[in-house]
Each structure stands twice: as C-alpha cells, then as structure tokens.
Amino acid sequence: MSRHQDIRNLDYQDVLDDYEGYSEEEDELSSKDRALMTQGTADVQAALGVEASKVTKAQIEEALWHYYYDVDKSVAYLVSKFISPPQKTAKVVELPPTTTSNTHRPSCSHFFQDMPWGNIPRDRETVFIPPQLPRGGLLGGSGPGPKMSKLQMLAAARKKKAEEKSLQEKVGNTQAKLTELSIQQDRPAKENIPLAGGFGKRLKTSETTSEGRSPIATTEPKRPEQHQPVSKDGPEDTVQPPTEVEKIPEAPIAKPSAFAQTLFGSDSASSKPQHQELFTPPHASFSESFLDAFSKPSPDDLVLAAQAKAGKKTPAAQKKKGASSTNAVTNDVKALKIEETPLPKSRNLNVLSEFERSKKKKTASFVVVGHVDAGKSTMMGRLLLELNVVDQRTVDKLRQEAEKIGKSSFALAWVLDQRTEERVRGVTIDIATNRFETDTTAFTILDAPGHRDFIPNMIAGASQADFAILVIDASTGAFESGLKGQTKEHSLLIRSMGVSRIIVAINKLDTVGWSQERFDEIKHQVSGFLSGTGFQLKNVAFVPVSGLNGDNLVHKSSDPAASWYTGATLVEELEASEPSARALAKPLRMTIADVFRTPQSPLTIFGRIDSGSLQMGDPLLVQPSGEKAYIKSLLVDEEPADWAVAGHSVVVHLSNIDAIHVRVGDIVCDPNKPIQCVDTFKLKVLAFDFLIPMPLDVHRGRLHAPGKIESLDALLDKVTGGVTKKKPRCVKAGSVARITVKLGSKVPLEAGMRIVLRSGGDTVAAGLLE
Numbered sequence: 001m002s003r004h005q006d007i008r009n010l011d012y013q014d015v016l017d018d019y020e021g022y023s024e025e026e027d028e029l030s031s032k033d034r035a036l037m038t039q040g041t042a043d044v045q046a047a048l049g050v051e052a053s054k055v056t057k058a059q060i061e062e063a064l065w066h067y068y069y070d071v072d073k074s075v076a077y078l079v080s081k082f083i084s085p086p087q088k089t090a091k092v093v094e095l096p097p098t099t100t101s102n103t104h105r106p107s108c109s110h111f112f113q114d115m116p117w118g119n120i121p122r123d124r125e126t127v128f129i130p131p132q133l134p135r136g137g138l139l140g141g142s143g144p145g146p147k148m149s150k151l152q153m154l155a156a157a158r159k160k161k162a163e164e165k166s167l168q169e170k171v172g173n174t175q176a177k178l179t180e181l182s183i184q185q186d187r188p189a190k191e192n193i194p195l196a197g198g199f200g201k202r203l204k205t206s207e208t209t210s211e212g213r214s215p216i217a218t219t220e221p222k223r224p225e226q227h228q229p230v231s232k233d234g235p236e237d238t239v240q241p242p243t244e245v246e247k248i249p250e251a252p253i254a255k256p257s258a259f260a261q262t263l264f265g266s267d268s269a270s271s272k273p274q275h276q277e278l279f280t281p282p283h284a285s286f287s288e289s290f291l292d293a294f295s296k297p298s299p300d301d302l303v304l305a306a307q308a309k310a311g312k313k314t315p316a317a318q319k320k321k322g323a324s325s326t327n328a329v330t331n332d333v334k335a336l337k338i339e340e341t342p343l344p345k346s347r348n349l350n351v352l353s354e355f356e357r358s359k360k361k362k363t364a365s366f367v368v369v370g371h372v373d374a375g376k377s378t379m380m381g382r383l384l385l386e387l388n389v390v391d392q393r394t395v396d397k398l399r400q401e402a403e404k405i406g407k408s409s410f411a412l413a414w415v416l417d418q419r420t421e422e423r424v425r426g427v428t429i430d431i432a433t434n435r436f437e438t439d440t441t442a443f444t445i446l447d448a449p450g451h452r453d454f455i456p457n458m459i460a461g462a463s464q465a466d467f468a469i470l471v472i473d474a475s476t477g478a479f480e481s482g483l484k485g486q487t488k489e490h491s492l493l494i495r496s497m498g499v500s501r502i503i504v505a506i507n508k509l510d511t512v513g514w515s516q517e518r519f520d521e522i523k524h525q526v527s528g529f530l531s532g533t534g535f536q537l538k539n540v541a542f543v544p545v546s547g548l549n550g551d552n553l554v555h556k557s558s559d560p561a562a563s564w565y566t567g568a569t570l571v572e573e574l575e576a577s578e579p580s581a582r583a584l585a586k587p588l589r590m591t592i593a594d595v596f597r598t599p600q601s602p603l604t605i606f607g608r609i610d611s612g613s614l615q616m617g618d619p620l621l622v623q624p625s626g627e628k629a630y631i632k633s634l635l636v637d638e639e640p641a642d643w644a645v646a647g648h649s650v651v652v653h654l655s656n657i658d659a660i661h662v663r664v665g666d667i668v669c670d671p672n673k674p675i676q677c678v679d680t681f682k683l684k685v686l687a688f689d690f691l692i693p694m695p696l697d698v699h700r701g702r703l704h705a706p707g708k709i710e711s712l713d714a715l716l717d718k719v720t721g722g723v724t725k726k727k728p729r730c731v732k733a734g735s736v737a738r739i740t741v742k743l744g745s746k747v748p749l750e751a752g753m754r755i756v757l758r759s760g761g762d763t764v765a766a767g768l769l770e
Contacts, residue, residue: 036064036069037061037064037065037069040060040064040069040071040074041057041060041061041064043071044060044063044064044071044074044075044078045060047071047075048075048078048079048083051079051083054082054083055078055082055083059078059082060074060078063077063078344616344617344630344631344632344633344655346615346616346617346618347615347616347617347642349615349642349643351613351614351615351643351645352584352585352613352645354642354643355584355613355643355645360442361437361440361441361442362440362441362442362579363441363442363443363444363579363637363647363648363649364441364442364443364444364466364467364574364577364579364647365443365444365446365464365465365466365579365608365647365649366443366444366445366446366465366466366467366468366469366574366577367446367447367448367458367461367462367464367465367468367469367494367499368380368445368446368447368448368468368469368471369448369450369458369462369468369469369470369471369490369491369493369494370450370470370471370472370473370482370486370487370490371450371472371473371478371481371482371485371486371487371490372427372449372450372451372452372485372486373427373450373473373478374450374471374472374473374478374482374487374507375471375473375507375508375547375548376428376447376448376450376471377412377413377415377416377417377428377432377447378409378410378412378413378547378548379471379505379507379545379547379553380415380416380434380445380447380547381395381411381412381413381414381415381416382412382547382548382549382550382553383436383550383553383554383570383571384415384434384436385412385415385550386550386553386554386555387436387438387554387571389434389435389436390415394415395411395412395415398411398412398414398415399411401414402414402423405423405424407423407426409548410423410426412547412548413426413428415434416428416432416434416445416447417432418432427449427450427451428447428448428449428450428451428454429449429451429454429457430449430454430457431446431447431448431449431457431458431460431461431593432445432446432447433445433446433447433649434447435637435638438571438574438575440575441574441575442637443574444649446461446462446464446465447461448461448462448490450486450490451486452485452486452489452761453761455486455489455493455758455761455763456699456704456758458490458493459493459497459699459701459756460593460701460702462493462494462497462499463497463591463700463701463702463754464591464593464607464608464649464701465494465497465499466499466501466577466579466580466647467499467500467501467502467503467577467579468494468499468501468502468503469502469503469504469505469570470487470490470491470494470502470503470504470505470526471505471507471547472487472504472505472506472507472522472526473507473508474506474507474508474509474511474512474518474519474522474544475508475511475512476511476512478508479522483525483526483529488529489762489763491529491530491533491535492533492688492763492766493756493763493766495533495534495535496686496754496756496766496767497754497756497766498580498754500535500536500539501539501577501578502530502535502539502540502541503540503541503543503570503573503574503577504523504526504530504540504541504542504543505543505545505547505570506519506522506523506542506543506544506545507545507546507547508546508547508548509544509545509546509562510546510548510549510551510559510562513561514544514557514559514561514562514564516564516565519542519544519565523542526542527540541567541568541573542567543567543568543569543570543573544562544565545570552565552569552570553569553570553571554569554570554571555569556569579647580647582645582646582647583610583611583612583646584611584612584613584645584646586611586612586646587611587612587669587670587673588609588611588612588613588614588620588668588669588670588673589609589610589611589612589667589668589669589675590607590608590609590610590612590614590650590667590668590669591607591608591610591665591666591667591668591701591702591703592605592606592607592662592663592664592665592666592667592668592702593606593607593608593664593701593702594606594607594664595659595662595663595664597659598653600632600633600653601632601633601653601654601655602659603629603653603654603655603657603658603659603662604651604652604653604654605651605652605654605662605668606649606650606651606652607649607650607652607668608647608648608649608650609644609645609646609647609648609649609650610646611646612645612646612670613643613644613645613646614631614634614643614644614650614652615631615642615643615644616631616632616633616634616642616643617630617631618630618631619671620652620654620668620669620670620671621668621669621670621671621674622657622661622662622666622667622668623666623667623668623669623674623675623677623748624666624677624745624746624747624748625661625662625663625666627657627658627661627662628656628657628671629654629655629656629657629662630654630655630656630657631652631653631654631655632653632654632655633653634650634651634652634653635650635651636648636649636650637649638651652668664702665701665702665703665704666748667748669748675748675749675750676748676749676750677746677747677748677749678743678746678747678749679742679743679744679745679746679747680710680740680741680742680743681740681741681749681769681770682713682738682739682740682741682769682770683738683739683740683741683755683757683765683767683768683769683770684716684721684736684737684738684767684768684770685736685737685738685739685755685757685765685766685767686734686735686736686765686766686767687731687732687733687734687735687736687737687764687765688733688734688762688763688764688765688766689733689759689762689763689764689765690730690731690732690733690764691709691712691730691731691737691739691764691765692709692712692729692730692731693708693709693710693711693712694708694709694759695707695708695759696708696709696757696758696759696764697757697758697759698741698743698747698755698756698757699755699756699757699758700747700749700753700754700755700756703747703748705743705744705745705747706743706744707741707742707743707744708741708742709739709740709741709757710739710740710741710742711727711739711740712727712728712729712730712731712737712739713726713727713737713738713739713740714726714727714728714737714738715728715731715735715736715737716736716737716738717736718736721736723738731765738770739765741755741757749769750769751769751770752768752769753768753769754766754767754768754769755767755768755769
C-alpha cells in the first residue's frame with residue numbers, strides 16, 4: 001500500500017482525539033509536583049496567617065508554580081499584589097496657563113480728561129532726571145589707590161612734566177609744518193615741483209595755451225556765492241556783500257577752515273579757470289618742506305632697523321692694547337660653544353698579540369640542564385657556597401625569606417633564582433648566570449630552566465656553553481619520569497648545539513642511602529641513551545652527588561655509605577674539561593644575550609663573543625637593524641678591560657646608537673665584514689620527529705623567529721652525507737635531510753651556525769646552516 005493511500009485512509013477525528021487527550025495529560029500535575037504544591041500551599045497560608053483569607057487558593061498555587069515552589073518569593077508576591085498593594089497616587093494634570101486675567105485694572109483715561117491738546121501746562125510736564133552714574137575707574141575696583149611715597153610722587157611729577165613738554169613740542173612742530181604748507185598755483189615756476197612723464201608735458205601745454213591764446217570754450221558750472229574764507233594766518237577779512245543774481249534764498253555755507261584750505265585749496269585759487277580735461281594730483285602742489293617730511297625713514301622704520309641690528313651677532317672685536325682682563329675673559333666665554341660628544345678613540349692594539357702575552361686563566365662556560373625539580377639550582381648554589389663565592393650569612397638570610405613562604409629547602413636555589421616569579425613558583429624561568437674561579441680556570445655558570453615551557457631559554461644557554469652538566473634525580477621514581485620528560489630532550493638539544501663534553505651528576509643519591517646499585521642502574525641506562533644521541537662515552541663522566549649537603553661537589557663525601565665511590569669530584573671533572581677551540585682569527589661575531597641601562601652608559605649589552613675580537617673604541621655594526629655604534633668601555637668577567645676575544649663573556653657600553661635599534665638576539669659584528677641577513681636558507685638537519693612542509697619556530701641562540709619548511713630537498717646518508725633520495729614527501733624521525741626554510745623577516749645568519757626547529761612545543765629537528 002502506497003503512502004498516498006495511507007493518507008487517504010487517515011481518520012483525522014481519531015488523531016485529534018488523541019491529541020486532546022495528550023494535552024490533558026500534560027496539563028495535569030505529576031504526583032511529585034502535586035505533593036510539592038500541597039505542601040507549598042500550606043506553608044504559604046501559614047506564613048500569611050490572618051491575611052491568608054485575602055487570597056484564593058488558586059492565586060497561591062499560581063504564585064508557587066511561577067516561583068518554582070519558593071515559599072518566600074510567593075509570599076512576597078501575594079502581599080505586594082493582593083494583600084497590601086501600593087497606593088496609586090493621583091496623577092496631577094498641569095493646566096495650561098490662562099491667557100486672560102480676571103483682575104480688574106482701573107482705567108487711566110480720567111488722568112487725561114482735563115488735558116488740552118496743545119499748550120500743556122508746566123506743572124503737567126514730566127521732568128526727566130539723568131541717572132547718577134558711578135565714578136569711572138579701572139576694572140577690579142574703584143577705591144583709591146595705595147598711598148605713594150615721596151620718591152614715587154617725585155617720579156610721577158617728572159613723568160607728567162616730560163609728557164607735557166613732549167606734547168607741546170609735537171603741537172609746535174605741527175603748527176610749523178602747517179605754516180609751511182602752500183597750494184597756491186600763482187607762485188614762480190622755479191618753486192613748482194617738476195612732474196615727470198607725459199603728464200608733466202601735458203600740464204605744461206595746458207599752461208601755455210591758457211597764457212598765449214584762449215582755450216576751447218567750455219561750460220562752467222554755476223557756483224553759488226560764498227563768504228570770504230578765514231585766513232590761515234590772520235583775522236577775518238572784510239566781508240563783501242554778495243551780488244544777488246536771483247532772489248532765491250540760499251543756505252548759509254560755513255567758511256572753510258585752515259585745515260580744509262590746506263587739503264582742498266583756497267577759494268581764490270579754485271575760482272581761477274581751469275581746463276577740465278586735466279587733473280592735477282594733490283601732491284603736485286605741495287611745498288618742498290612738506291615732501292621732505294616723508295623722504296626720510298619713519299620712526300617705526302628706525303626702531304625696526306635698530307632691533308634687527310641688535311639681533312645680529314657682531315664679530316668679536318680684536319683685543320686692543322690696554323684692554324682689561326675682564327673683557328678678555330668675557331670674549332673667550334662668548335667664543336665657547338657646545339659640540340657633540342667626541343667618539344671614543346681606539347688604542348689600535350693588536351688584540352691577538354695581547355691575548356698571547358697575557359697570563360690569564362683559561363675561561364670556560366658550562367650549562368646546567370636536566371628535568372624540572374632535579375635540583376640544578378640548589379646544587380649550583382651549594383657549589384658557590386663551598387667555593388666561598390657566597391657567604392653563609394647570605395644563605396641564612398635567604399633561608400629566612402624562604403621560610404616565610406614555606407620553602408625553606410629552596411634557600412640555596414635562590415642564590416641563582418633571584419627573580420620574584422622564580423622564587424614564588426619554585427622553578428627557574430630564565431638563564432641564571434654566575435661565575436667562580438679555581439686554581440686553573442675561570443668558570444661561568446649558565447643555569448638553564450628545566451620546565452618544558454622554557455625550552456627556548458634553555459637553547460639560549462646551551463648556545464653559549466663549552467660543555468654541560470646533566471643533573472639526574474636518583475630518588476625512587478624520579479629518574480624514570482625524568483628520562484621520559486626533559487632529560488631526553490635536553491640531551492638532544494645540547495648535542496645539537498655542538499656540546500660534546502658532558503658531566504652527568506646523579507643527584508639526591510643520599511635519599512636512597514648512597515646505593516651503589518641505584519647508581520650503576522642509572523649509569524647504565526643514561527650511557528646507552530647518550531651514546532645513541534651522539535655523545536662519545538670517553539667524553540661522558542658520572543659523579544654521585546648530594547646538592548643539598550654538598551657531597552662530592554668540591555670535597556669527597558664523608559658519609560660511610562658513599563665510601564664505594566673513589567672517582568673525582570664535580571669540580572675536578574670541570575677542571576679536566578677542555579673548552580672548545582676559539583675562533584680568534586675569524587671576523588667578530590657576538591650574540592646579544594641582554595640589553596640594559598647602566599649609570600656608565602645609556603645602552604649596555606651583554607653576551608659571549610662567538611668569534612673574533614674587539615677593543616675599546618672599535619666601531620660595531622648591529623644586525624639586522626644595520627645601525628653603527630662605538631665601544632665606550634667594556635668589562636670582561638666583571639672587570640674593566642681594554643680588549644676581549646672569542647670565548648669571553650663581556651659587558652659592552654655602547655655610544656652613538658639609539659636603544660630602539662638593539663634587541664636581544666641581534667648579532668654585533670665587524671662593519672667591514674658584516675654578517676648577512678637572510679629570510680630563506682638551507683639546513684642539514686637531524687629529524688627528531690616526522691618532517692613535512694609545515695610552520696615551525698626557528699631558534700638560534702637568543703634569536704627566535706617564526707617560519708616554515710618550504711621544501712624537503714633530499715634525504716642524506718648519516719655516514720657519508722651523500723644524497724639517498726631527492727624530493728622526499730616526508731622525513732622520518734632519526735633521518736638526516738636537507739630542507740629549505742622560509743622566515744617571515746630577514747635575520748642575521750651565516751653558514752656553520754647551529755639551528756633548532758620546534759613545533760607545537762616539541763623539538764622536531766636540529767642541524768647546521770649550509
């Protein structure tokens with residue numbers, strides 16, 4: 001039967017009946033809910049007391065159902081909703097303001113009933129009284145000023161007298177100038193100012209025409225008669241009666257003043273007939289004295305010129321005979337000027353010859369590695385205490401501080417772990433450095449962190465070491481867990497960084513009663529592992545020690561249970577270790593391990609010289625920034641020195657460079673033979689895990705840069721180094737391969753450098769840059 005027939009034969013009534021029954025079942029309370037509802041209703045009624053009669057049972061059940069049978073919330077709701085609801089305040093409706101006023105105002109029309117339209121009586125006129133204004137004064141107060149002293153009054157009188165005298169002189173000069181002004185045109189021709197250009201010729205032609213023949217008749221506008229003007233220099237002239245042309249009343253015209261006559265000319269001059277086609281500028285009729293007044297620089301120009309002259313530096317005058325010594329000193333001080341700080345001068349020493357002639361102790365650096373909590377820092381702190389590098393008083397003080405946070409056993413570790421975070425967490429985070437000397441060698445300790453989160457810092461420490469100390473925890477269960485942890489990875493890393501000499505310190509052997517069997521068991525397993533990693537057994541030494549008590553560190557253990565060990569102590573094994581060969585003849589290469597500021601220099605760097613040499617005053621090139629700097633001073637083994645060679649850990653004070661161009665991980669090199677910055681290079685690597693083209697992190701000493709494997713070029717033979725397969729799809733763990741790595745930015749790298757590749761927090765490969 002098809003689906004259509006099923007739908008056709010479907011009884012909708014039965015379906016609807018089933019649905020209604022289902023809804024009824026869903027609406028009913030379960031037995032559990034009914035019990036809770038009954039109990040809750042009784043509790044609510046008991047809580048309400050006499051007020052329970054004001055609410056119905058249905059309202060109580062609705063409140064309990066809404067608040068999930070919460071009696072307190074239900075009671076609060078019923079009280080606020082039904083029993084004692086809040087009183088509704090009547091809403092006050094603000095009426096709009098009325099536009100009309102019902103207040104009766106008396107009319108003022110009766111006041112003007114007896115008032116005539118004209119000839120208002122004096123007693124009915126309004127008298128306006130001007131308001132009294134306050135006496136003027138300065139802003140901020142009108143009170144009398146402070147009483148002046150006699151000297152101030154005398155100075156004020158002199159100043160006022162000088163101002164009056166100056167004002168009188170200005171008035172007199174102005175009157176003198178006005179008397180010299182004249183715009184009369186009937187003066188001799190020799191007094192007239194010659195006019196240049198065609199305008200002057202045109203004016204002369206007009207004058208000749210007016211004298212020799214009559215000009216073209218022109219219609220002159222009719223001018224009203226005027227009174228005679230007032231003379232500039234004397235009293236008024238006699239007024240002549242005007243000739244009336246027509247009996248038309250004329251408005252009186254004021255007589256022109258002396259100033260108006262100066263500007264516009266006198267009436268006698270303007271009454272003369274003039275040619276209307278010509279225009280004479282006002283300055284053409286000025287007197288020579290008036291023009292001379294503006295031929296010289298103005299007072300403002302004189303002031304500006306004097307100020308400009310005063311602002312210019314005048315050359316130092318030559319010393320005259322008989323000049324005082326004070327003037328000579330003043331001139332010498334003026335001649336002084338501040339110049340830039342001179343660059344440090346190099347002594348041009350032959351550093352290699354100086355190094356060969358020096359009778360210093362040999363120097364060596366070793367890194368301390370091992371699993372976390374193996375006791376590395378505690379063992380090194382005890383070693384420094386046994387060698388008197390730190391005193392007992394310092395250790396006691398550290399122990400008191402450690403007891404305050406419940407870590408009294410960490411007192412010796414705090415000798416090296418000096419950061420607050422390291423002391424609180426109880427683990428080493430960054431490389432801790434310290435140094436000590438024996439009779440033959442000056443050692444530098446590089447205490448590396450053991451936690452897997454700080455492997456990059458451990459790589460940075462291993463890159464500066466000549467040999468290594470591998471610390472193993474011999475306590476029950478700790479060795480096995482450490483071998484599966486960072487002990488294995490640290491061994492691979494130090495071998496990949498070129499460390500060939502290793503001392504295995506089996507620590508905490510006193511916790512197992514100095515058991516020789518435990519020592520032999522650990523020695524057997526670690527020897528096999530190190531041999532497979534690439535270490536030669538002749539370069540591996542095993543020493544049973546107790547880092548907390550100092551057994552077999554500097555002196556032999558006095559515990560009878562450890563009498564079976566007759567080998568060398570840890571310090572004796574260190575002295576027997578030869579440092580790696582120094583690349584003295586190669587160009588300067590130094591990796592910056594730290595950058596800080598000191599009172600001696602605003603920029604100071606610390607690091608180990610990988611190759612070459614340097615001396616005070618030498619120029620340096622910082623890569624990859626490409627900025628040049630100079631050596632201001634340097635310290636070798638915390639002592640001032642004039643030079644340093646490969647293998648030395650030095651503190652260099654720089655000058656002539658900004659701190660933004662120097663970072664941890666950069667390389668300091670010789671400017672004449674700089675290291676190149678690249679972003680793509682080939683590596684010959686030993687794979688610790690499967691390798692495919694993938695993103696990873698590139699580590700070289702302190703340098704950490706993100707990159708990726710761009711291609712797998714070939715698989716190589718471990719013994720001969722020949723190509724066994726080209727372009728493999730992947731590289732298996734334990735295989736040797738040649739790969740191409742691409743970085744996100746250029747970094748200073750060159751052939752022969754050791755590179756470590758990490759991905760996802762694990763070391764996947766390590767090798768040499770080709």
